[in-house]
Amino acid sequence: MESFSQFVTSGECAHIKAKLTQVKRYWEELRDHAQRLEGTITGKASAQQKYEENLKQVDNAKSHGLFAAIYRISLYFSKIEYQNAYYNSMN
Numbered sequence: 001m002e003s004f005s006q007f008v009t010s011g012e013c014a015h016i017k018a019k020l021t022q023v024k025r026y027w028e029e030l031r032d033h034a035q036r037l038e039g040t041i042t043g044k045a046s047a048q049q050k051y052e053e054n055l056k057q058v059d060n061a062k063s064h065g066l067f068a069a070i071y072r073i074s075l076y077f078s079k080i081e082y083q084n085a086y087y088n089s090m091n
Contacts, residue, residue, distance in 0.1 A: 008016070
């Protein structure tokens with residue numbers, strides 16, 4: 001600032017220092033805000049990922065449950081058909 005002060009008055013120099021201090025403060029506030037946003041975004045991304053994983057688990061459970069139920073029903077009907085065929089062959 002010493003060499004710069006040759007070209008400006010002490011009042012202008014004080015004004016420039018005040019503006020630089022203000023810009024520095026704004027920059028720090030902006031940086032802090034960006035860091036808070038990053039934390040929020042990271043948290044939301046993590047929650048979204050967990051939601052999607054849980055949704056897949058539910059879909060898998062439903063499809064496996066449905067598949068298992070259909071399989072048991074088909075076995076039941078196969079058994080009935082076998083029994084009917086057996087009884088029909090006896091008559």
